[in-house]
Amino acid sequence: MLGQRLPPPRGHVRPHAEDAARALRRRRPRDPAPHHHRDVRGAVPPRPGGPGHLSRARPVPPGPAALDAAVAAAAADVPAARAELEALVRIPSISADPARAADVVASAEATAALLEASGLEHVRLATVDDAPPCVIGEWGHHPDAPTVLLYAHHDVQPPGFVDRWTSDPFTPVERDGRLFGRGTADDKAGAVAHAAAVRAWLRTAGTLPCNVKVLVEGEEEIGSPRLGRFLAEYGEALAADVLLLADAGNWAVGTPGLTYSLRGLAGGTVRLRSAGSPLHSGMTGGVAPDPVMALARLLASLVDEHGDPAFDGCYDDWRPPGPDERARLAALATDPATFHATWGLLPGVGFAGDDAIDVLERLWLRPVVTVVGIDGHPIAGSSNQIVSEAAARISVRVATGQDPHRINAALAAHLERRVPFGLECTFTPGEATPAWRCEPTGPAFDAAGRALREAFATEPVLMGVGATIPFVGPFADAFGGIPALLLGPADPGSRIHGEDESLHLGDWARLIEAETRLLAYL
Incomplete structure (x- = not known):
């Protein structure tokens, strides 16, 4: 029920959610203090300061030993996290299909079970009107520390032509180091990464380096049509100093991306x-x-x-890209043939668009x-x-x-x-969502760059994405232009929204490490 804390899953949970909850349920981390049930919604209001700005004081950052312990715990936990991801992928949470409404609810229930089992508090389903349910939760025991909102979504696209999948879209299968299935990369892997990073800290340190709130949306794949009403009702409960989304992607396998623009x-x-x-x-x-x-x-x-x-x-x-942005595009030195191969275009098929215009500008900024x-x-x-x-x-x-x-x-x-x-x-x-772009500078972007660099052992690429995440712009604007950090589990070969969607398991493990580090660096 809305506004109520979810109890642990029991027999009344829908069959898909029951299967998922069984894989997701684990012993909850030790509570850091006896007052862990207090309601902290809105207790740490954001302080506007422009993109990338973090003005809030914070307690002494965790030392190297604490960070190393959390990172090691996250790495050891990857097999369990994968089992959790596979359980979620088995739920066909297709928000665009009214016949799958019960599955979307089951997915929300299973996601809530995951978040609560990972140590988050006040976990509950949240919705407006007849919208597919979102899941929200929090952990907030540092009044002087920043608050980060972790975002992902649990709804997925329809599978499309099922006969064109190599394996069943809702039966996760590993091939060549990739996990195949609808929602593996977009975006159930993002939700599980959030949970894994949180519990790595709670299990090793008994606390988090910063305050955390979590939102796992249930209608992103249909354009978040009720987003405005949702923010009006739940915005105060989600107030934060920085937004971290695990719904973007990497430049290439092994090379992380930090996204600063969306169409x-x-x-x-x-x-x-x-x-x-x-x-x-x-x-x-x-x-x-x-x-x-x-x-x-x-x-x-x-x-x-x-x-x-x-x-x-x-x-x-x-608004055409300015000199700085054109310089970023030029520095990436993209070979168009790479896209041809990655997308699986047939031999002899050319690109659409004016060849006189940079291919990345056409993909991201026009x-x-x-x-x-x-x-x-x-x-x-x-x-x-x-x-x-x-x-x-x-x-x-x-x-x-x-x-x-x-x-x-x-x-x-x-x-x-x-x-x-x-x-x-x-x-x-139909949909009407504006584009979003920010200048990728400031302490929050520096922290994200450091976390990605250390986890992937290479420099992250500042990049745009031609796709749309409706939540980013309205939420950042609602709280004074807070910085939005877009990381993600996908890569150019993930085929999100297409047949044979997949997740690179090695890069996903590195994403979990990066997020574990980032919680300490913000």
């Missing part, structure tokens, strides 16, 4: 109708318009000959429009008829400075203006 998301569904029912393609063809052909023409009008956005308003308010779903009539069962309607789901990744609502309005106007043959055209807007 936003706009778009929606366009539907064309010509008649009340399908028509005979011979008796009416050549005169009656074909909605599928009309839709193809309409979609093609959204881009130019390079595949770049071309509808009126698509670049409104876009708007792009794609079609992510299309309806007409399945080929199987089709006949010689002209369908009466066709639809497509359009995704627009918006760049820094752009208003996604304004982009949706521009997209709708273009579609209405360009629809062929006077067909009935309706556009239903």
Whole structure:
């Protein structure tokens, strides 16, 4: 129930959650003080100071021996953490599928069991309206220390074409040092990494180096549509000085990434109708318009000959990268062939976009429009008829400075203006999440860089990501522009959102070490 602390899982937990809870349940670490049940929500309000700024005093940092003990405990705990991850992956927590609503709840319950077993306090499910549940918890016994909010999400994307998976998407399988399964990299590994870092400290030191709050979201994969209402209701309980997200990724296997920019998301569904029912393609063809052909023409009008956005308003308010950011891109010296191989593009397939523009700028910092779903009539069962309607789901990744609502309005106007043959055209807007970008400097970024450097034994790469995490910008802004540190378990070969999603187990172990260190360095 909302607002109540979750009891340990019992027989009433849904079957998936019961299996997961059995693997996740472990003896809780020793409580650091007899007052461990006190409610600390809002006890350490954030102090705004600009991106990367940490102004709060803190107790004496843990010494080298304490840090070494926590890091060693985290390393020894990796096999148990993997079992916990596999238990969560077995739960098909697909937030986009109403038929899986019970599984999303089961996933939240299992995640809550994991967090509580790891030593976090006041663990509870939290939701607004009929949203899939989030899980929140905390540990806060250092009034003079900073508070870090650890973020991940437990919902996952649909598996897509199940027959294209090498193994069942919800049965985790290891191959060549990678764990395959939906949600392994995006983002159940992030949630387990948070729990593993927390319990490494509590088991060895009986305390944490800083105050910790945890949010594991349940509707990230559908664009966090209720995020505003969620922050209005639970924002004070999540107040923090720094935000740490384990939902990003690494530059390459063995090379950690520290993400400082994300694209936003706009778009929606366009539907064309010509008649009340399908028509005979011979008796009416050549005169009656074909909605599928009309839709193809309409979609093609959204881009130019390079595949770049071309509808009126698509670049409104876009802020091009400045000299410092262009210098960062140039320093990465990316070989486009690397992307070709990593993505598994077929021989002879070229890249979309203007080749005169840097490939990383196109991937991270410019708007792009794609079609992510299309309806007409399945080929199987089709006949010689002209369908009466066709639809497509359009995704627009918006760049820094752009208003996604304004982009949706521009997209709708273009579609209405360009629809062929006077067909009935309706556009239903979907997600509307702005892009996020920060300057990756200051004490918090220095601490993250140090933790990653020591865990991976190489320099982290400051990088952008072309994807969207709706939570980042609104939360950071709500608390005075607190620094947001984006790490993560994925890498370019993880195929997140695709078939055969996977997690590099070695890099995941290093991520857990990095987060264990980072709690001491903040």
